[in-house]
Amino acid sequence: MDAQGRGRADDIDPADQWVLNPNTGEYELRLTPSGPQSPVPGPRRPRPRAGGPGGAGRPGGAVRDRAAAPEQRPAPGREVPAQRRRRGEPEEPPGRRSRRPVKKKSRAKKAVLWTGGVMAFVVVAAAAGAYLYLEHLNDNIQSVSDDGASTGGFSKDKAINILLIGTDKRTGAGNDKYGDSGSAGHADTTILLHVSKDRSNATALSIPRDLIVDIPDCPTEQEDGSQKVIQGETNTRFNKSLGQAGRTPSCTMRTVTELTGIKPDNFMVADFNAVKTLTSAVGGVEVCLGKDIDDPDSHLKLPKGKHVIEGEQALAFVRTRHSVGLGGDLSRIGLQQQFLSALMRQLKSNDTLKSPSKMITLAEAGTKALTVDSQLDSIDKLKDLGLELGKLNVKNLTFTTVPVIDNPAEKVKVTVVLNPTKAPEVFQAIQNDVSFTEIKQQKKKEASAVAARLKGSKSDASEVRVRIFNGGAPAGSAQETLSWLQTEENVTKSENAGNAPDTLSKTTLEYAPDQADQARRLAAIMGLSGSAMKPGKSVDNAQGLPTMTLTLGKDFKGAGVPLTAPTKAPDVEKSTADKVECAK
Numbered sequence: 140m141d142a143q144g145r146g147r148a149d150d151i152d153p154a155d156q157w158v159l160n161p162n163t164g165e166y167e168l169r170l171t172p173s174g175p176q177s178p179v180p181g182p183r184r185p186r187p188r189a190g191g192p193g194g195a196g197r198p199g200g201a202v203r204d205r206a207a208a209p210e211q212r213p214a215p216g217r218e219v220p221a222q223r224r225r226r227g228e229p230e231e232p233p234g235r236r237s238r239r240p241v242k243k244k245s246r247a248k249k250a251v252l253w254t255g256g257v258m259a260f261v262v263v264a265a266a267a268g269a270y271l272y273l274e275h276l277n278d279n280i281q282s283v284s285d286d287g288a289s290t291g292g293f294s295k296d297k298a299i300n301i302l303l304i305g306t307d308k309r310t311g312a313g314n315d316k317y318g319d320s321g322s323a324g325h326a327d328t329t330i331l332l333h334v335s336k337d338r339s340n341a342t343a344l345s346i347p348r349d350l351i352v353d354i355p356d357c358p359t360e361q362e363d364g365s366q367k368v369i370q371g372e373t374n375t376r377f378n379k380s381l382g383q384a385g386r387t388p389s390c391t392m393r394t395v396t397e398l399t400g401i402k403p404d405n406f407m408v409a410d411f412n413a414v415k416t417l418t419s420a421v422g423g424v425e426v427c428l429g430k431d432i433d434d435p436d437s438h439l440k441l442p443k444g445k446h447v448i449e450g451e452q453a454l455a456f457v458r459t460r461h462s463v464g465l466g467g468d469l470s471r472i473g474l475q476q477q478f479l480s481a482l483m484r485q486l487k488s489n490d491t492l493k494s495p496s497k498m499i500t501l502a503e504a505g506t507k508a509l510t511v512d513s514q515l516d517s518i519d520k521l522k523d524l525g526l527e528l529g530k531l532n533v534k535n536l537t538f539t540t541v542p543v544i545d546n547p548a549e550k551v552k553v554t555v556v557l558n559p560t561k562a563p564e565v566f567q568a569i570q571n572d573v574s575f576t577e578i579k580q581q582k583k584k585e586a587s588a589v590a591a592r593l594k595g596s597k598s599d600a601s602e603v604r605v606r607i608f609n610g611g612a613p614a615g616s617a618q619e620t621l622s623w624l625q626t627e628e629n630v631t632k633s634e635n636a637g638n639a640p641d642t643l644s645k646t647t648l649e650y651a652p653d654q655a656d657q658a659r660r661l662a663a664i665m666g667l668s669g670s671a672m673k674p675g676k677s678v679d680n681a682q683g684l685p686t687m688t689l690t691l692g693k694d695f696k697g698a699g700v701p702l703t704a705p706t707k708a709p710d711v712e713k714s715t716a717d718k719v720e721c722a723k
Contacts, residue, residue: 176540240588279506282516284360285406286389292514293404293524299574300525301333302406305382305413305457323409326381326391328475331401333569338530340574343479344565345472346395347539348378350643355397357390374613375555388512398557399541399566405524413508414454416480420504421491423449424481426456434462449603453478471556476538483533494537505576537575541565543574559678592669597660604632604686605648606678610639611647623698628664634680636688643692645670646702650687652675657687665689666701675688 169447236366263278290613293299305328356371369384380386380394389404397467413458418424425447433440439455439462448456457475464470506518542561545552597717605624609617617635624630648667649660651674658672694702 185347208366213398257445265608276502276506276518279503280516280518280521281510282513283387283510284389285392286358286360286387286513287505288357288389288392289403289405289406289512289514290402293527295527296336298336299332299527300401300403300522301334302388302403302407303328303330303331303332304388304391304406305329306379306408306410319334325378325383327378328472329377329391329395330479331395331399331403331569331573333401333532334528335572335574338527339479339532339536340535341531342569342578343538344397344534344569345476346377346537347472347541347543347555348376348542349468349552349557350377350398351375352377352380352394352398352544354380354386354390354394357386357393359385359387359389366626388510399569401566401569405515406625407515408510409508411454414457415450415503415574416504416508416718417501418453419447420501421449421482421485421497423447424453424478424485426477426481429721432459432462434459436461469543472540476540478540480533480536483536487529524574527600535574535576539565539575590670592655592674593659593662595659596656597663600629600660600664601631603630603661604680604684605630605657605689606680606690608636608639608688608690610646610690611641611693612691616691616695616698620689620698624664627699630661631663632680632686634686639690643690645694646690646692647671648687648689649674649675651672651675651685654685654687661687662690668702671702720722 155510166639194438196622264272285505288372290300293301304326306324307327325348327348329348331346332341347553351374352374353373354371357369359369361367367385369390372379377394377398380391381388388408392403404552425445427445428443431442437455437460438456438460439452439457441452457478458471459474460468460471463474485491486501506521511521516525542558542565543555544558546554546556564638580604595640606622607617621635624633646665646667648658648661650672654677655674661667662672678688680686696702
């Protein structure tokens with residue numbers, strides 16, 4: 140039986156006989172001794188001459204006497220056998236030093252060592268490569284100042300509002316063929332994406348480019364770092380909030396805030412190239428047409444039915460308007476919403492998420508195609524935003540459009556104005572984080588709160604004791620409310636407590652359990668919602684009697700104006716991102 144274990148009995152795998160010698164850190168072959176073994180050989184010394192001191196040994200003195208060599212003990216508790224001559228090998232001829240046979244590693248050990256070494260190299264190389272790649276992606280990102288128009292950036296523990304702007308600027312290869320070459324561009328497609336605080340739902344609100352608005356004055360950072368205030372315009376088209384007169388995306392952001400009352404956290408700007416590169420990065424998106432389309436202006440030519448589009452064809456799709464609906468911008472918005480729904484589905488599909496090549500291509504395309512605000516100017520920040528948006532289920536992403544009507548000041552209808560009834564309801568629903576998607580859990584929670592707090596017996600108004608704080612309402616609101624309650628609503632046991640220690644965004648009424656009847660009466664008088672009622676504890680008024688606390692928040696609109704927040708979204712046209720709808 141030789142050192143490689145050929146012919147070994149008991150079916151023992153040779154790879155299992157390699158053990159680690161703790162003294163040397165080397166792997167050594169450990170064989171089960173079949174008979175008395177020699178100790179570990181000592182260090183080599185010059186071979187003694189025959190007949191000289193210590194020369195006793197084999198005939199001719201060819202090999203030194205191992206017993207005469209200094210003793211070298213094996214590791215404690217372990218007897219490591221010496222290497223043995225292979226079966227059938229001749230003895231070394233006289234006059235040569237003996238040599239230890241070279242150990243040959245078993246295949247199993249070779250595989251383990253090779254795999255471990257390669258994996259270590261791959262891990263180190265991947266870590267270095269990932270770092271360099273992230274730095275490369277950071278270099279791709281283009282950002283411009285938000286000029287103080289945002290909230291300062293999204294927060295993980297709050298609702299998120301992202302302003303998505305599509306510009307019609309013709310920069311990029313091949314885009315000058317669409318005409319208007321050299322234009323500074325406009326806010327051609329604008330969507331305010333609202334993601335709920337609990338990330339259970341989102342609303343994508345499209346703002347028509349031909350909507351008549353007031354563009355405010357816009358402090359804007361110039362290329363040399365200086366500040367310039369760009370004068371605003373009244374009664375003008377929304378799309379002029381970007382590109383025109385040197386306006387940057389921060390000005391579009393200010394215009395949206397003035398229009399909706401919602402201050403965006405961040406903005407992202409995409410040009411024609413973004414549509415082409417992003418759709419190609421995910422391998423195309425599926426859209427549906429309810430009729431044949433041949434639009435010479437957008438260069439889209441597709442038959443009725445479902446199609447997977449990308450690149451130039453995707454750009455033509457989102458630019459088409461004359462061949463769908465009524466042929467105007469509002470019809471095109473519906474087409475764009477269908478396209479974005481399809482893109483969202485593809486982005487969240489397994490085909491994309493499980494394909495490293497697609498994810499890398501998407502990262503490249505996304506960082507090159509988008510311009511972001513200065514609060515999103517690194518791949519880490521974009522990653523954090525992406526993780527928050529990734530929590531959303533696309534079936535709870537609702538697309539809708541700001542409700543509008545034809546501009547009554549025009550004989551030939553070209554522009555639109557806000558629908559005075561429906562538009563404020565939409566804006567208020569988003570401000571109050573109300574879902575436009577039917578989410579059963581949310582509806583049950585709200586219904587339960589309303590039923591528990593608003594339904595039940597009510598005290599007479601004359602029995603209601605309340606003190607009133609101003610916690611963010613206009614100056615004088617507490618006194619105004621006090622006067623109104625006492626003179627018009629017969630709530631005579633009320634008092635002005637001055638300014639609240641903290642500012643509140645919403646008006647609240649705190650009361651003790653035994654004051655629920657009084658709370659329901661005051662809620663009915665003031666038009667408070669169930670969510671505004673906060674069961675808690677009472678305080679003593681000037682007479683030492685238990686009293687409720689009413690704190691007027693920023694949402695307070697004046698004495699006698701109901702404060703009931705909407706608990707369901709207004710009835711407007713909408714679609715959800717999980718469904719394919721065919722453009723007509």
